[in-house]
Amino acid sequence: MRSRTSTPAAALLLFASLLLSAPLHAADLNVAVAANFTAPMQKIAEVFEKDTGHKLVLSFGSTGKFYAQIKNGAPFEVLFAADDETPARLEKEGGSVEGTRFTYAIGKLVLWSKQDGLVDDQGEILRKGTFERIAIADPKLAPYGAAAMQTLNKLGLADSLASKFVTGENIGQTYQFAATQNAQLGFVALSQVYADGRITEGSAWIVPEDLYEPIRQDVLVLNQGKDNPAAAALMDYMKGETAKKIILSYGYAL
Structure with a gap:
């Protein structure tokens, strides 16, 4: 008799322990992510989901387009921008949850070619002009494109190289132009070609x-995510050591 009565009790204890160990109120979260942050965000999402049980539904693109989509009612709950101006604007316009905005990374610009040895470590190839095309993200939509134009203006090369520009809608497309060698060079985000302390390929x-304004990248919770527990969990997670280590490994500063 004792064995029969203890079995359901043991099962009940096991079920209770499983409930306590499982994440409470696991939820899906729609997240808009600037294209330059694609690789680190995918890695962060993987460990975040394992650690919290919440699932991130990620969309990647240009910050400028995300802003327009958010203003038109897109169901994004969190925005990881490629700048600090767009989140500040959304905050001022009442489109976000007050007090949630902070800088999650400071981006770095790199002139990159898939071809080994083409780009020298001083960027002198820009002055030599021995290339047919150079990819640059649309400076009106993409902060990395704006940084590229600031760099060329400071070097006095913007006008002389203008005929060689191939313009990407965002930094992801700009990288693709260079990666497929449709453009021999490209101004891209360091995070796209850097991992574990080194350039992954090419030159x-x-x-x-000092050649461009700091690319401070801010994140904030949008009004759509106000009552989603996954949004608050993600904000906390981004301030933790796990996320910070991943961000630093892709060449960003904090």
Whole structure:
């Protein structure tokens, strides 16, 4: 008799322990992510889901287009922007949850070619002009494109190289132009060609930070995510050591 009565009790205890160990109120979260942050965000999402049980539904694109979509009612709950101006604007316009905005990364610009040895470590190839096309993200939509134009203007090369520009809608498309060698060079985000302390392939010049304004990238919870527990969990997670290590491994500063 004792064995029969203890079995359901043991099962009940096991079920209770499973409930306690499982994440409470696991939820899906629609997240808009600037294209430059694609690789690190995919890695962060993987460990975040394992650690919290919440699932991130990620969309990647240009910050400028995300802003327009959000203003038109797109169901994004969190925005990881490629700048700090767009989140500040959304905050001022009442489109976000007050007090949630912070800088999650500071981006770095790099002149990159898939071809080994083409780009020297001083960027002198820009002055030589020995290439047919150079990819640049649309400076009106993409902060990395704006940084590229600031760099060329400071170097006095914007006008002389203008005929060689191939313009990407966002930094993801710009990288593709260079990666497929439709453009021999491209101004891209360092995170797209850098991992574990080195350039992953090709040749590159990491652009000195005094040639362009700091690319401060802010995140915030949008009004759509106000009552989603996954949004608050993600904000906390981004401030933790796991996320920070991933971000630093892709060449960003904090």
